[in-house]
Amino acid sequence: xxxxxxxxxxxxxxxxxxxxxxxxxxxxxxxxxxxxxxxxxxxxxxxxxxxxxxxxxxxxxxxxxxxxxxxxxxxxxxxxxxxxxxxxxxxxxxxxxxxxxxxxxxxxxxxxxxxxxxxxxxxxxxxxxxxxxxxxxxxxxxxxxxxxxxxxxxxxxxxxxxxxxxxxxxxxxxxxxxxxxxxxxxxxxxxxxxxxxxxxxxxxxxxxxxxxxxxxxxxxxxxxxxxxxxxxxxxxxxxxxxxxxxxxxxxxxxxxxxxxxxxxxxxxxxxxxxxxxxxxxxxxxxxxxxxxxxxxxxxxxxxxxxxxxxxxxxxxxxxxxxxxxxxxxxx
Amino acid sequence: xxxxxxxxxxxxxxxxxxxxxxxxxxxxxxxxxxxxxxxxxxxxxxxxxxxxxxxxxxxxxxxxxxxxxxxxxxxxxxxxxxxxxxxxxxxxxxxxxxxxxxxxxxxxxxxxxxxxxxxxxxxxxxxxx
Numbered sequence: 001x002x003x004x005x006x007x008x009x010x011x012x013x014x015x016x017x018x019x020x021x022x023x024x025x026x027x028x029x030x031x032x033x034x035x036x037x038x039x040x041x042x043x044x045x046x047x048x049x050x051x052x053x054x055x056x057x058x059x060x061x062x063x064x065x066x067x068x069x070x071x072x073x074x075x076x077x078x079x080x081x082x083x084x085x086x087x088x089x090x091x092x093x094x095x096x097x098x099x100x101x102x103x104x105x106x107x108x109x110x111x112x113x114x115x116x117x118x119x120x121x122x123x124x125x126x127x128x129x130x131x132x133x134x135x136x137x138x139x140x141x142x143x144x145x146x147x148x149x150x151x152x153x154x155x156x157x158x159x160x161x162x163x164x165x166x167x168x169x170x171x172x173x174x175x176x177x178x179x180x181x182x183x184x185x186x187x188x189x190x191x192x193x194x195x196x197x198x199x200x201x202x203x204x205x206x207x208x209x210x211x212x213x214x215x216x217x218x219x220x221x222x223x224x225x226x227x228x229x230x231x232x233x234x235x236x237x238x239x240x241x242x243x244x245x246x247x248x249x250x251x252x253x254x255x256x257x258x259x260x261x262x263x264x265x266x267x268x269x270x271x272x273x274x275x276x277x278x279x280x281x282x283x284x285x286x287x288x289x290x291x292x293x294x295x296x297x298x299x300x301x302x303x304x305x306x307x308x309x310x311x312x313x314x315x316x317x318x319x320x321x322x323x324x325x326x327x328x329x330x331x
Numbered sequence: 332x333x334x335x336x337x338x339x340x341x342x343x344x345x346x347x348x349x350x351x352x353x354x355x356x357x358x359x360x361x362x363x364x365x366x367x368x369x370x371x372x373x374x375x376x377x378x379x380x381x382x383x384x385x386x387x388x389x390x391x392x393x394x395x396x397x398x399x400x401x402x403x404x405x406x407x408x409x410x411x412x413x414x415x416x417x418x419x420x421x422x423x424x425x426x427x428x429x430x431x432x433x434x435x436x437x438x439x440x441x442x443x444x445x446x447x448x449x450x451x452x453x454x455x456x457x458x459x460x
Contacts, residue, residue, distance in 0.1 A: 087348075160403065315445075
């Protein structure tokens, strides 16, 4: 390996981790603002202009809070669980191209802003996100608290059920493109809006979107930490920065899933111009906004309804979608 | 955008793995250090007990509904199916009619299993009724 390659990779990793840690924090600010405006409130207003420094204030609060480890918890597992959630969320970023290829100004060094150009990109992202399940599961089971335990069991059943939907809904676009790499997905759709896979695969898009809500635990499926039933779920016993790592993982996951969705279904960064790249960011922002909008507009479902939706509605739909796609592609 | 022609495509994944786990573990350690210096310390025994409506819980048996295990079994069945279908989907256009009909038979077999699980009530949530 050349030193340039090593240095480039490390810089890319640092940029991605720092940018998305900050974005996860700002995501909480946007969530509070969007929810507040939808409920005709102002949201955070006191810290900094328009409450913008609320994120920093929350960070300082989380960082300096007393770190309580309750009696009776399994300490090593209790301590590692939030780290697993946050770290696996960020590891999914390795195979995502965040921006088209560009040249460093004043040099002719070409940088492709993807950390690892894996030939199994989509499969890698799915599997790393599946490992993220261990955070809530281990944290809940190590907490020695019945709310945490219920939340961990629920989380495991929801995640693994919707893992099936995620995989099945992505099979049809994979059949069309014939590659796991998100770069190939982008190249397939680079000609224009009419080439977006969402027009060919609307069912797969909606299935993947619903599964994304379940995988990130956003509101219609916010059963893992459903406040009025099971307190804060797996996070009940956590305080300070450990709890904060769960939140960082959740918001980073939302951003990365939004990127994956935009790259697979909505055309990605198009032909690679700056305009296309800004378009990608716009699509990601819209998907993120939709996550927040749904939280303001929809009530939570019950766990049995969630399972009913997954196994009796979405899964037959996904299989029928694959079969129909197969027939259309063959003829 | 062309594919990178490096011999070590997983190097970035490795760096990311080391850096994220290291950074987040360091974050928790630093937060613990800072909070011990700054936050008010109060070693009252009941504060360290787990969140409960007053009583101090001594032992918490890890008992959860068997329904969760049933879903885990279903997941094993169907996720293995999907793992089997991924390579087929990638080479779909190369395999042609042969691969497609093979996969239709495979899906048919799984659908029979799925209908069986449905009829047996494995997909219901029994505890609520």
